[in-house]
Amino acid sequence: MYFGSVKFFKHLIYTVFTLFITAIVLTLLWLGLGYFDLLPDYLKFGIDIFPEKEIITEETNDVSLSEVIDDLHAEGFDTDTILDAIMIDDPIGAKEFAQEFAEEIVGGEIPETPETPVEPIVTEAPTLTELIDPDLSAPAYQKLYPDLYTDPPTEFIIDTGAAYLTFDDGPSSHTEDILYILDSYGVKATFFFSGGESEADKETMKRAADEGHTIGVHSLSHNYTEVYASVESFLEDFNNTYQNVFDATGIKPQIFRFAGGSINNYNRFVYKEIIAEMTRRGFVYYDWNVSGADAVEGATWTSIYRSVVDGAEPHINDRAIILLHDSKSRTVTVVEDVIDELTRMGYHFEPLSHDIMPVTFAYVS
Secondary structure, eight states: OOTTSHHHHHHHHHHHHHHHHHHHHHHHHHHHHHGGGGOOGGGSTTOEEOTTOOEEOOOBTTBOHHHHHHHHHHTTOOHHHHHHHHHOOOOTTOHHHHHHHIIIIIOSOOOOOOOOOOOOOOOOOOOHHHHHOTTOOOOGGGGSSTTOOOOOOSSOBOOTTEEEEEEESOOOTTHHHHHHHHHHHTOOOEEEEOOOSSHHHHHHHHHHHHTTOEEEEOOSSOOHHHHTSOHHHHHHHHHHHHHHHHHHHSOOOOEEOOTTOSSOTTTTTTHHHHHHHHHHTTOEEOOOSEEOOTTSTTOOHHHHHHHHHHHHGGGTTSEEEEEEETTOHHHHHHHHHHHHHHHHHTOEEOOOOTTBOOOOOOOOO
């Protein structure tokens, strides 16, 4: 009798075991399709998906992406789910399932994607000029005198109530007398030297530097027409004066004063370029807000004294940068009286340095 026999129970066990294994396989296949979203891009049958969700079909084992999607539709997956799954990269461990899935649905091996070496692109770093405007090259004068640079100030200082005595056009035979007066009062001043070739001139400039006065650059030639003919001609005169003063004093000046002031009848068409170039090189220039008018023909002790004192009075709550000339004998006679009167008014005397806020003339068009 078959029912209840050993053979019956053997067949029953085989049937149950077969059904159990089949259920497990079907469950794993169902779970595998659910985990399709874990596949990294390189496992998805050679399919490239761009952010715009454009699909680039590539033939893989003669099966196109559209055919794969049709098969997945037949399995019950909607389009959004398929696209979302394809567009997500990731986890480790999905490759084996992907291979099995590909063999079953696509019918072939997943092709290995060859790695194409990417040659690095080497470019030279752009210059500052190219970054600002790559079509413009720097003016040729920027290459002149490559050592004619100084460290620019990081900030400017305003010393309220300071009086800055500044002397242009020296050295001269009168500079020594002015140095003697300044020394007797303990006052430090600023000399914008025009340089000099004689040993006496060099010794005078050296003495001014050694006694603690600030040394600036003025103009060696004082030929306004030539100096202000172009940026190049200004740089030539400046460099000649700079080197002359440096050779005499051992000091590399950081400040300068334009011959005739930063804006005058000779440089009206070029002063903006000159100022820009000198500022780029780190130098600071100083005009003045008080003038002794001592270089004016016919100037006297009285006219110089009144020009300085009357001109300084409105600036007592600011600072006074005073223009004088150590090339004039009449200036020597008034320096002591000017120091006395400005002291009485409440001023204190200081030398200029490149971090003192400049007084400059207003730009004009």
